[in-house]
Amino acid sequence: MVKYGWKENIDQTSMIKASCSNCSEVYPENGTPFRCDICGGYYEIENSGTFDTDKVNIKLPGLWRYKKIFNLAENAPIVYLGEGDTPLVWANIYRKDVAFKLEYLNPTGSFKDRGTSLLVSFLKSRGVTHAIEDSSGNAGASFAAYAARAGMKAKVYIPEYASGIKRDQIEAYGAEVIPLSGPRSAATEAVLKAAEMGEIYASHAYFPIGIEGFSTAAYEIVEQMDTEPGTVITPVGQGSLLLGLARGFDRLLKAGVIRKKPSLVGVQAMVCAPLWAVYYYGEQGLGWVTEGETIAEGVRIKQPLRGDLILRSMKADDGQFIAVEEKSISFCQKQLAKLGFFVEPTSAIVWNALEQIGNELPEPIVVILTGSGLKSHYTKQDLS
Numbered sequence: 001m002v003k004y005g006w007k008e009n010i011d012q013t014s015m016i017k018a019s020c021s022n023c024s025e026v027y028p029e030n031g032t033p034f035r036c037d038i039c040g041g042y043y044e045i046e047n048s049g050t051f052d053t054d055k056v057n058i059k060l061p062g063l064w065r066y067k068k069i070f071n072l073a074e075n076a077p078i079v080y081l082g083e084g085d086t087p088l089v090w091a092n093i094y095r096k097d098v099a100f101k102l103e104y105l106n107p108t109g110s111f112k113d114r115g116t117s118l119l120v121s122f123l124k125s126r127g128v129t130h131a132i133e134d135s136s137g138n139a140g141a142s143f144a145a146y147a148a149r150a151g152m153k154a155k156v157y158i159p160e161y162a163s164g165i166k167r168d169q170i171e172a173y174g175a176e177v178i179p180l181s182g183p184r185s186a187a188t189e190a191v192l193k194a195a196e197m198g199e200i201y202a203s204h205a206y207f208p209i210g211i212e213g214f215s216t217a218a219y220e221i222v223e224q225m226d227t228e229p230g231t232v233i234t235p236v237g238q239g240s241l242l243l244g245l246a247r248g249f250d251r252l253l254k255a256g257v258i259r260k261k262p263s264l265v266g267v268q269a270m271v272c273a274p275l276w277a278v279y280y281y282g283e284q285g286l287g288w289v290t291e292g293e294t295i296a297e298g299v300r301i302k303q304p305l306r307g308d309l310i311l312r313s314m315k316a317d318d319g320q321f322i323a324v325e326e327k328s329i330s331f332c333q334k335q336l337a338k339l340g341f342f343v344e345p346t347s348a349i350v351w352n353a354l355e356q357i358g359n360e361l362p363e364p365i366v367v368i369l370t371g372s373g374l375k376s377h378y379t380k381q382d383l384s
Contacts, residue, residue, distance in 0.1 A: 016122060017071050018043040018208055021309075032126050034195065034206040042305055045071050045208045051219065051251040063114060063216040069251075070118060070212045076125045079150045081107040083117050084216055088224040088366070091339050094358050099229070099366045101221060104343055108169070109372035111241055112142035114217065115210025120146040122209050123202055128152060131202035134191040136184050136297045137166030138346075138371055139204045144175035147202075154202075157187040157194075162297060163344075165375050183291045184300045205238050205305045214244025218252065221366055228258035230362030233353045235346055235370055236266035236275060236321070237299035239310040245368075246313045263362055264319040266310075267349045269294040269326065274302055276321035279311055295329055298346030298371060324352040333373070342373035 018027040022041030027033075035042050055068040063084030070076075087102045103111035116139070123131060130153035133143045140156035147154035154175035158167060159182070170177050180186045195201035204210055222228055228249070236242050242264060249261045268276050271292030277285030291302040304310065314320070324332070332351035336343055347370045354367070 016045070016073070016209055018045050020044075030126075032123060032128060032200055032202075034201045034203045042206050043208050044309075045212065051248075051255040051257060053255075053257070063117070063213060063220075066216050066219060071209065072118065072122060072212075073125055076121045077150070079117055079120045079124060079146055081113065081117070081145060081149055083107055083113040083213075085220065086217075088221065089341075093354055096358060096363065096365060098354065099221075099225065099364060100339075100341060101217065101366055101368045102341070103217070103368055103370050104347060104372040108138070108142045108145045109375050110138040110142060111214070111217070111368070111370045112139045112204065113146070114213035115204055115240060115244075116142040116146045116213075118209045118213040119143075119202060119204065119207050120150050120152070122207070123152070123200070124150045128200055128202075130154070131200040132157065132191055132194055133202050133204065134158070134187040135162075135204070136187075136300065137162045137170075137375065138298055140175075140177075141166055141169040141173070141375075143202060143204065144170045144173035147175065148173045155199075157191045159184050159187050159297075161293075163376050169375070183302075184297075185291065185302060205240070211240055211244045211247065214241045215248030215251070216244075217241070217368070218245050218248025222249075222252055222258060225364065225366075227364075228252070228260060229262040229364050229366040231263045231265060231365045232368065233265040233267065233350050233361075233365065234368040235296070235299050235349055236268050236310075237301040237304070237346075239266065239275060239304050239306060241368070241370070242266050243306060243310055243313060246317065246319075261317055262366070264314065264317060265353050265357070265361070266314065266319065266321045267299075267353050268321060268323050269296040269299050269329070269349060270323040271326055272300045272302060273321070273323040275304060275307060275310060275314075276323040278307070279314065279321050292326075294326055295345040295376075296324075296349050298344070299349070320357075322353045322356055324349045328352055336369070337373070341369055343369050344371040344373050344376040347371045347373075 020036035020041045023039045106113040134157040332348040
């Protein structure tokens with residue numbers, strides 16, 4: 001029986017091939033800076049790599065079969081909890097066959113596990129024993145779980161409005177929870193101050209390695225369908241999943257595995273839809289962007305870190321964004337639940353894209369269901 005863990009004697013100088021998106025400073029050989037020490041910019045993977053079927057190791061579990069495609073050091077540990085290989089389930093929606101990618105069946109109940117697994121692997125390879133994170137819930141729960149698996153101590157800053165179930169989940173893994181009043185951005189401001197005081201910030205938003213994990217969802221979709229999808233729809237907050245999907249399909253195209261990249265559709269809550277606003281209205285749209293309250297708490301991100309990069313990527317590939325009115329979100333949950341998909345509000349907003357533009361989208365259509373409904377409080381009225 002194969003045992004998946006990590007080497008005890010790990011090279012502290014393990015590399016990720018990344019450089020600053022602003023000043024091109026190369027990621028250092030030691031330490032774990034989440035942003036550039038020279039200019040404060042965020043790091044990006046220098047060479048996004050290529051997809052090669054010969055590099056896929058079916059002896060490794062879940063998404064780790066793509067390890068040789070990741071921009072991780074060869075000696076980076078496999079921190080595995082069962083992430084990846086999520087089902088693709090078909091249903092007939094508005095007279096169209098639609099495939100639902102059940103990312104909420106990842107180990108901690110959300111797609112975040114794909115990125116966290118790689119991030120914690122990298123941190124472990126650099127000898128990290130404790131770290132902090134900020135989250136509205138799912139990323140924090142994921143980080144707490146994988147930190148526990150890797151023997152790391154975790155502290156997670158969350159907004160007070162975050163689901164109590166998600167907070168309980170974070171604490172169950174042994175992480176310390178720091179609740180902050182105010183909007184989602186308050187948790188980020190607090191964790192940045194802690195990082196300035198010397199704490200190691202395991203940011204799912206800043207570190208680029210997590211995007212490598214999200215790219216694996218694209219690889220799996222093509223494997224499961226045995227062809228390329230015409231459209232892929234996903235919720236968007238920070239947009240890391242959307243960016244990972246775009247890069248994954250780009251690699252598959254360059255490798256000749258697919259003939260055409262799918263059209264990507266990013267879905268946001270109308271009360272906090274910065275990418276949607278700027279994509280369609282330019283700088284003028286920024287004036288309309290708020291961080292309004294929404295039950296889709298996972299996409300309540302007013303200033304996505306890689307917003308400009310995401311917008312360029314979507315324009316280059318003729319992608320589009322959809323904004324969902326708050327009053328429609330509970331209905332979206334209800335419709336998905338009727339199909340047997342019990343998802344949280346953040347995940348449910350994708351249904352509205354099928355309602356608004358489903359007839360216009362290239363087929364086959366794949367919809368990403370990102371988070372479990374077991375993590376949210378529901379009332380009978382919500383689903384009646």
